[in-house]
Amino acid sequence: MPNYHIWTIGCQMNKADSEQISSYLEQIGYRPCPKPEEAEIIVLNSCVVRQSAEDRVNNKINALKSLKRGKILALTGCIVDSRVDGLRDRFPHVDLFFAPQAFSELSQFLEDRGLAPKGLDSGLITHRPKPSAFVNIIQGCNNFCSYCIVPYRRGRERSRPMAEVVREVEVLVSSGVTEVTLLGQNVDSFGHDLQAKPSLADLLTELNRINGLARIRFLTSHPKDMNSHLIERMARLEKVCEHLSLPIQAGDNDILQAMRRGYTVEQYVGLIQRIRQSIPHIALSTDVIVGFPGESEGQFRKTYDLLGDLRFDTVHVACYSPRQGTIAARKLNDDVSAAEKVRRREMVEGLQECIATEINGKLLGQIVEVLVEGREKGKWCGRTRTDKLVFFVDEAVHTGQFVNVKIEKTSPWSLQGIIAGQSK
Numbered sequence: 226m227p228n229y230h231i232w233t234i235g236c237q238m239n240k241a242d243s244e245q246i247s248s249y250l251e252q253i254g255y256r257p258c259p260k261p262e263e264a265e266i267i268v269l270n271s272c273v274v275r276q277s278a279e280d281r282v283n284n285k286i287n288a289l290k291s292l293k294r295g296k297i298l299a300l301t302g303c304i305v306d307s308r309v310d311g312l313r314d315r316f317p318h319v320d321l322f323f324a325p326q327a328f329s330e331l332s333q334f335l336e337d338r339g340l341a342p343k344g345l346d347s348g349l350i351t352h353r354p355k356p357s358a359f360v361n362i363i364q365g366c367n368n369f370c371s372y373c374i375v376p377y378r379r380g381r382e383r384s385r386p387m388a389e390v391v392r393e394v395e396v397l398v399s400s401g402v403t404e405v406t407l408l409g410q411n412v413d414s415f416g417h418d419l420q421a422k423p424s425l426a427d428l429l430t431e432l433n434r435i436n437g438l439a440r441i442r443f444l445t446s447h448p449k450d451m452n453s454h455l456i457e458r459m460a461r462l463e464k465v466c467e468h469l470s471l472p473i474q475a476g477d478n479d480i481l482q483a484m485r486r487g488y489t490v491e492q493y494v495g496l497i498q499r500i501r502q503s504i505p506h507i508a509l510s511t512d513v514i515v516g517f518p519g520e521s522e523g524q525f526r527k528t529y530d531l532l533g534d535l536r537f538d539t540v541h542v543a544c545y546s547p548r549q550g551t552i553a554a555r556k557l558n559d560d561v562s563a564a565e566k567v568r569r570r571e572m573v574e575g576l577q578e579c580i581a582t583e584i585n586g587k588l589l590g591q592i593v594e595v596l597v598e599g600r601e602k603g604k605w606c607g608r609t610r611t612d613k614l615v616f617f618v619d620e621a622v623h624t625g626q627f628v629n630v631k632i633e634k635t636s637p638w639s640l641q642g643i644i645a646g647q648s649k
């Protein structure tokens with residue numbers, strides 16, 4: 226059997242796209258392999274959201290030049306936009322460039338070379354080795370936050386028809402999936418561009434009815450688009466997990482305005498309060514950018530203090546890096562030094578480590594329900610409804626089972642425990 230190798234960096238949307246590509250390649254008879262040198266087809270799924278990610282992609286493509294002989298090399302992800310000619314000039318050893326979600330270009334390329342049967346639906350996943358799956362529901366973004374390259378690379382928002390999403394989830398459930406994570410750069414915008422204008426709340430309600438599906442998650446939400454109707458529906462629908470990703474990005478109103486985020490600190494705090502009132506045990510995660518152009522020490526301190534007040538379960542913190550073509554890169558001076566950005570990032574990381582230690586420490590001795598996702602370093606691992614990573618040892622457990630685990634050890638990043646019985 227021929228092999229394929231897929232390399233993915235970036236957000237969950239890229240991971241979801243890679244799963245779909247893997248599914249297609251396996252349907253046409255290819256087998257996954259960990260080493261590119263042993264593969265006949267190599268797919269690189271790129272991210273350019275930060276300069277460091279783009280550098281990794283460039284290095285990866287160049288590193289494959291020497292072992293390319295006889296192999297098909299395909300490049301997808303956010304590096305591929307309408308300017309493919311420029312990419313062709315830079316990377317002549319790449320055989321195929323296809324935009325995110327343009328799976329048909331890959332299948333057409335392989336069909337034209339007699340490597341795939343004609344007419345297979347490369348957009349529909351029929352095989353999943355895992356109990357949880359990502360499902361894209363909306364592509365692109367209309368927001369144009371001043372630092373973000375996504376709207377330029379992934380284009381404007383395009384929702385998938387609701388019936389198509391529901392059908393895909395039904396197919397996944399029939400193949401053994403019990404947990405889905407709905408993905409979009411801005412999931413709360415789902416449906417506004419469809420004729421019947423369904424909302425994310427409507428989609429959650431439809432999915433909640435599917436027999437065999439146990440858990441529903443969605444990410445990423447936007448604070449300016451998250452409304453009371455959605456919060457109320459989250460609280461009411463039993464399959465929707467108590468877990469939400471809601472990026473704040475900064476704790477100072479002038480910086481938020483320069484970022485073009487569309488909300489104030491006060492509005493964000495009010496939103497968090499409403500969410501916690503409606504869903505008391507919800508786990509919240511957020512994203513923060515430090516060292517945005519013009520961010521003073523005092524403005525950074527406001528972000529730092531706010532994170533201390535709001536106490537998120539998880540904080541993803543990144544140093545600002547200008548992305549060519551964005552509003553911030555064109556109009557603002559990247560005036561916070563690299564060393565200072567790193568200092569601010571490390572301060573946030575240190576604070577969050579303390580907060581997560583305390584939050585997770587409260588789970589010591591408690592019994593949590595875990596969906597077993599697989600094995601890692603000799604232990605079973607899985608996640609709670611609140612997205613906590615849990616490890617345990619047991620002989621009789623299998624991937625895909627729901628088990629109750631009594632927590633015996635906690636850390637800021639994960640929990641460890643022993644089996645306290647099967648849950649479902």
Ligand code: SF4
Nearest residue numbers: 366369370373375410
């Ligand atoms: S909401 Fe802002 S940060 Fe998120 S993808 Fe859209 S433009 Fe980028």
